[in-house]
């Protein structure tokens with residue numbers, strides 16, 4: 268073996284609900300050259316070792332978004348991920364783990380049920396409904412300015428691969444949550460001056476499972492295969508709600524509670540924020556999530572001390588009123 272070629276073990280998740288009672292892992296050892304992608308490696312396994320191995324792919328160029336799967340525990344595009352780049356991420360030397368994305372039902376092996384994503388795109392009206400009449404479509408142009416396009420340019424790079432959906436901590440606690448890609452699409456549509464259904468979209472975004480449920484964990488940003496600043500878009504949709512005076516919402520109450528905490532002690536009283544935002548009953552509904560955080564030793568402190576520089580913070584609040 269030269270340095271440019273080595274034996275790699277692939278530990279691959281297998282599950283065919285029609286015949287398997289439980290998921291299991293299959294191990295495959297193949298010789299891989301430097302420069303080979305994960306997709307090419309599993310294509311080799313399918314073509315030469317086990318033709319029943321099931322996964323999706325199409326473009327093989329990072330464009331269609333269909334080859335998303337978890338590689339060594341993180342959702343990625345198999346066609347743009349190099350085998351050799353994954354070697355430092357292996358838990359066992361030269362053993363690469365391949366699994367289906369999180370937060371989806373499994374159809375077979377790495378193929379997941381994508382219908383919930385499509386349903387969410389429908390629910391949140393993730394398309395432009397132009398002002399131009401139906402009969403004039405294709406005859407007239409509706410030109411947008413360069414400045415406007417810059418606002419949602421990055422969001423248009425989304426290929427709907429689902430990697431952010433798979434890594435989203437809120438999705439894990441509630442499959443009804445709009446999802447990071449849903450919020451990104453919503454932002455892109457809300458900011459498009461050609462669209463006529465912005466109010467309808469904002470209304471449904473303001474409901475439960477919508478724009479206010481994001482926990483700011485940033486995992487979607489880390490996972491995005493196109494490096495799209497998803498959190499900016501999420502913040503952008505929320506800002507739009509404030510600009511439109513949509514105050515009767517959990518989001519507004521959350522922002523208000525946040526502001527009051529910073530003003531009084533200089534930091535967030537996280538242990539009570541859920542009650543102040545969602546009310547008692549709403550906070551009780553978040554218990555499963557809280558228990559999960561407790562299990563990960565990430566529970567907020569009950570007692571919060573005032574920061575030493577609080578008088579400066581208060582001065583800032585006085586200044587900005």
Ligand code: SF4
Nearest residue numbers: 435481482484485487
């Ligand atoms: S920041 Fe929000 S949308 Fe992104 S992964 Fe975390 S909870 Fe999900």
Ligand code: SF4
Nearest residue numbers: 425426428429431491
């Ligand atoms: S936001 Fe990024 S990770 Fe999420 S679906 Fe779009 S391209 Fe994929």
Ligand code: FES
Nearest residue numbers: 325327332334346
């Ligand atoms: S096969 Fe299209 S993005 Fe990977």
